[in-house]
Amino acid sequence: MIKSNYKVGSMFAGIGGTCLGFIQAGAKVVWANEVDKNACITYRTNFGDAYLEEKDINEVDKLNIPELDILIGGFPCQAFSIAGYRKGFEDDRGNVFFQILEVIDGQQKTYGKKPQAIMLENVKNLVSHDKGNTFKVIKEALNNRGYDIKAKVLNSMQYGNVPQNRERIYIVGFLNEEHTKKFTFPDEIPLTNTLNKIINRASKIEDENYKKYYYTEATKFYSILKEGMTNHDTVYQWRRVYVRENKSNVCPTLTANMGTGGHNVPLVLDQDNNIRKLTPKECLMLQGFPEDYQLPEGMAPSHLYKQSGNSVSVPVIKRIAENILSVLDEQKEPLKKEVINEELDGQLSFITT
Structure with a gap:
């Protein structure tokens, strides 16, 4: 695996499944946010305490987040008022999706540019949620910030070689339209990893x-x-x-x-x-x-079950991340590649290729 210079920010990070997939692909997580205290304990047990911000996303200072190349997150699915959204979100300020937009806007205000790419994950029925209105608002809002997006439902047992029947929708967007055209979701792979x-x-x-x-x-x-x-x-x-x-x-x-x-x-x-x-x-x-x-010592199984159910299939994230990084690399000067060694800025000892 090679190390890239792309800096990732993770919203609704949970116990770090999405972060781990991007780290395994070669990116560097520089900021993550999670509000659940037990999930934060598990996150810090594995990733350390250097960049996790344990706070309600509504209370995060969007102008004080590190500069990001890629913004990622799996956000809760809530209904939207299209009329409210088009009037300026007045009816939907409590909807956490709009916090994603605020992070993007904060990057523009603080650094003069938005993240080059985004990757969002959600339940598979996001497209049909609220008769299609939810996805319509998401697409329109991201388009208005310059992102061309592609979306696809991937099943973990078909795209991640993990024996779990888990269908999720993944939304990938780029500011550069050519990047969007070149990006493809991973191909289906055989399931060789059995339950036993x-x-x-x-x-x-x-x-x-x-x-x-x-x-x-x-x-x-x-x-x-x-x-x-x-x-x-x-x-x-x-x-x-x-x-x-x-x-x-x-x-x-x-x-x-x-x-x-x-x-x-x-x-x-x-x-x-x-x-x-x-x-x-x-x-x-x-x-x-x-x-x-690592599972934190002494944490109740009920919390750990909740955390695993709320998480993502890491191999699917890794494969999507690899394709995102490949597209971003394709139309720029070649990065100086260096093999990842024992130094990974404190980001995990168990990264696998």
């Missing part, structure tokens, strides 16, 4: 929370689970009154709701026919995080 390469079925989980992961005869619906769970190669979901097997042998979409109740966490049958939930570590690896990504 990630899930430990060979032995019992040994950590302080292990009892929380296992179902026993004391569980009132244990008999239904015992009867319905027979496959050691896939995952299951408890649907309150029945158990459902995932026939495709991939994990269903991980969600933040995993942190609000055990029935939301996918279940597995180990080789000794014990029934348990996926662990938070396994959930992160099903998002493509490396095995040595």
Whole structure:
């Protein structure tokens, strides 16, 4: 992997999945923002404390963010008032998408230029949300700031080689129209990474929370689970009154709701026919995080489940980032390339190519 000179800012950074994908592609994160205190603890455990701003994005000083070449973020999806937007956002100031625009505007005011590229991630139904009005406002607002955009729904199991059925829309935009024309989303790749390469079925989980992961005869619906769970190669979901097997042998979409109740966490049958939930570590690896990504000591599993469900599939982000950096490099003087060595400005010890 080569190191680029492109500086990245990350909004709604969570535990750093989007940041990690861009770092793995060769970019340098210089600023990140997240409001959730537990997600910030996990972020700092892995990335350090040099550039994370733990604050509500509405309270961030947009004129005091470092100069950025690329702005990235996965933002919450909220309805828009088109009429309000066209009158100057009066009706929609609370919508966090507009904070993305404020960061772009702040870059223009402070440095005299906007980020060259943007990459945003959201749920796949963003295009149809509010009968298409939400995406219409997003596209129009970005176009008005000079960005030509492309958008595509990518499934993690098809584009990231991770065994999770996770469809998300990715929006990529450039100020230079030629960059947009040259940019392409990654091609589909074979799924060779199986569930059993990630899930430990060979032995019992040994950590302080292990009892929380296992179902026993004391569980009132244990008999239904015992009867319905027979496959050691896939995952299951408890649907309150029945158990459902995932026939495709991939994990269903991980969600933040995993942190609000055990029935939301996918279940597995180990080789000794014990029934348990996926662990938070396994959930992160099903998002493509490396095995040595660190979980903070003492943090409740409920917080960790929420964080993994809220995160992104790192390999998909990395592949998109590589294509963005390639396009940005194509029409400028060649950068002086240098191999990344042990010095990465404190940004992770587990970066993989």
